[in-house]
Amino acid sequence: MSIRDYVKEDVFPLFTCPGCTHGTVINTFLRAADELKLDRDKTVIVCAIGCAGRTPTYLDFNVLRVTHGRALAFATGVKLARPDVKVIVFMGDGDALAIGGNHFIHAARRNIGITAVVLRNEIYGMTGGQYAPTTPVGAKATTAPYGMIEPSFDTCKLAASAGATYVARGDIFNLNNLYNVMKSALQHKGFALVEALTSCPIQFGRRNKVSDPAKMVQRIKNMVVTKAVAEKLSTEEQAEKFIIGEFVNTREIELTERYAKLLDINKKENEVVITMS
Amino acid sequence: MSKYSVAVNGKWCKSCGICVAYCPKKIFALTAKKKMIVEQEENCIGCKMCENRCPDLALTITKKEDKTNG
Numbered sequence: 001m002s003i004r005d006y007v008k009e010d011v012f013p014l015f016t017c018p019g020c021t022h023g024t025v026i027n028t029f030l031r032a033a034d035e036l037k038l039d040r041d042k043t044v045i046v047c048a049i050g051c052a053g054r055t056p057t058y059l060d061f062n063v064l065r066v067t068h069g070r071a072l073a074f075a076t077g078v079k080l081a082r083p084d085v086k087v088i089v090f091m092g093d094g095d096a097l098a099i100g101g102n103h104f105i106h107a108a109r110r111n112i113g114i115t116a117v118v119l120r121n122e123i124y125g126m127t128g129g130q131y132a133p134t135t136p137v138g139a140k141a142t143t144a145p146y147g148m149i150e151p152s153f154d155t156c157k158l159a160a161s162a163g164a165t166y167v168a169r170g171d172i173f174n175l176n177n178l179y180n181v182m183k184s185a186l187q188h189k190g191f192a193l194v195e196a197l198t199s200c201p202i203q204f205g206r207r208n209k210v211s212d213p214a215k216m217v218q219r220i221k222n223m224v225v226t227k228a229v230a231e232k233l234s235t236e237e238q239a240e241k242f243i244i245g246e247f248v249n250t251r252e253i254e255l256t257e258r259y260a261k262l263l264d265i266n267k268k269e270n271e272v273v274i275t276m277s
Numbered sequence: 278m279s280k281y282s283v284a285v286n287g288k289w290c291k292s293c294g295i296c297v298a299y300c301p302k303k304i305f306a307l308t309a310k311k312k313m314i315v316e317q318e319e320n321c322i323g324c325k326m327c328e329n330r331c332p333d334l335a336l337t338i339t340k341k342e343d344k345t346n347g
Contacts, residue, residue, distance in 0.1 A: 003334070004334075007334065012288075012334070013288060013289040013333055013335075014289075014332070014333055014334075016332065016333075017291075018292065018293040019291070019293035019295060019332065020332060021295075021332050022332065023331070023332030024329075024330055024331070024332045026334075027329065027330075027331065027332070027334055028329070031329070172330075175329050175330065201293075212294070213293040213294055213295050214293075214295050214297070214298030214299070217295060217298070217299070217330075218298075
């Protein structure tokens with residue numbers, strides 16, 4: 001199989017703006033899916049609203065498209081009903097951290113077997129360029145015409161402290177790293193988070209004088225450092241950069257495993273047959 | 278002669294210029310009307326940098342079959 005077998009070729013081209021690198025993340029995801037030989041019938045992709053939420057609807061898997069911010073909530077339901085399927089969630093930064101912030105931390109706390117991919121493009125693209133909780137300080141947006149003044153979220157630290165058992169960050173310049181973390185996240189049992197730094201040349205770039213898509217990719221390149229390089233930097237220098245790579249990779253008992261155990265105990269005690277299809 | 282052929286899906290390509298900037302051999306170019314074209318296909322080294330970076334999955338690099346050995 002090639003990656004073309006995983007896309008709905010008849011609905012292409014992608015709806016994204018020219019130079020939007022959400023497609024690059026999808027491209028990398030498809031390469032990882034192809035390498036792992038994901039079964040299309042046993043994979044559910046859940047996505048919500050927004051640029052990042054709309055992109056996976058072009059993929060030929062079982063795709064569920066739900067209300068804004070609630071992708072993880074619906075994915076939890078899918079996973080509990082069918083623990084045998086692989087559930088993958090694609091979210092934008094506003095989707096995951098602002099509107100669905102609570103669902104995000106609780107999915108991480110429950111350690112449910114979902115692979116969550118957060119595409120961090122630092123802006124609300126589809127709704128017209130409003131600032132997101134990830135917009136860097138000083139960057140301009142339609143709702144921050146004089147520059148953003150609020151500090152932004154560190155998705156990886158948030159997920160790790162909430163209890164996610166796999167946390168990693170990739171970006172669309174260092175594609176080998178993104179490919180590797182995506183592959184490990186797809187193989188992980190438990191809540192796996194991959195934050196992918198992407199670029200939005202139209203809504204973010206045009207307002208911040210980097211509208212050239214290639215320059216936006218270069219901007220991402222300048223923003224990130226690998227873990228090995230970051231160790232040599234001082235704390236102040238580290239705070240300005242995004243560290244890429246794996247942060248957490250542990251194995252703990254997953255929610256559907258706990259649930260199956262609970263059903264087993266109940267079965268023995270009460271002799272009531274509870275079927276799970 | 279290049280060992281690789283570069284196929285561009287014209288309907289999917291949005292001429293964003295990412296492949297133009299990141300090809301190590303600079304085989305792509307933008308025309309005056311900002312349309313992406315393959316200029317020097319014979320220089321392709323098959324690194325697949327463009328194929329992996331393309332946000333629209335519009336590029337495919339395939340290895341040409343060696344015809345000299347039958």
